[in-house]
Amino acid sequence: MRVGLGFDVHRFQEGRPLVLAGVAIPSPIGLLGHSDADVILHALMDALLGALALGDIGDHFPDTDEQYRGISSVQLLSRVMDLITARDYVVSNVDVMVMAEAPKLSPYKKEMIQKMAQTLQVSDDQVSLKATTMEGMGFVGRREGIAAQAMVSLVRCTENV
Template sequence: MRIGIGFDAHRFEKGRELVLCGVAIPYEMGLLGHSDADCPLHALIDAMFGAAAMGDIGMHFPDSDAAYKGISSLLLLKMANDKLKEKDFCVNNCDITIIAQKPKLAPYIDKMRKNIAEVLGISLDRVSVKATTTEGLGFTGRQEGIACMAVASIREID
């Protein structure tokens, strides 16, 4: 068993769709990024790669590569999972915390979990997604963007 952690943050940008864990969230702004800027999935991918000592998301999917412009991070998650499998690893479980003052995310958490479980090929009870605020503190509290933390445990494939 191995464990990795990941962190990601993106600033809000008007005129972009807000996508978190593959779910489009109705909101006045989205996140700025080269891909769809799906912050929690980027943190999860980093946690997965970290657990396998495979570097980070930028090494595998650089923002300088036009192939990843606007790409769905659910697809990046699938590609990251495939890279883990090439090294004979699979995700055992994962836990994500989304840090955002707004919007309220509780109505979307179940769909987020289902998306991740489906892509990783693991049961729903092995995927945790939570949301919290910073009680108005910092850039997330000022509603300038969203930050995410993730932990993933991986194991060797039998």
């Protein structure tokens, strides 16, 4: 078994769509980034890459490369999964914590879990997604951005998952 930890943060920006875990969330502001700035999937990709000591998303999808401008992080996650499966690993489970004062994510959690599970090629019960506020403290509490942490475990394909 291999374990990985990921973290990401993006600031809010007017005029950008808000995409979290591959799901478009109705919001007057989105997250600033070179790609779609999906903070949840970015943390998840870093956790997956870290589990196999493959670097981070900046190594694989640098923000200096125009081919990644505006790209869907679901597409990037699929590419990361190709790296994982090429090494004969599968996802055993995923645990994600997203920190956001707004918007409220509970109405979208089920769809977000389903989108992550589908892209990771696992069942919904292998993906945990939790959301919390920061009680008004720090940049998240001031509604300046969103942060996410992810932990994953991977097992060799030959093992029972």
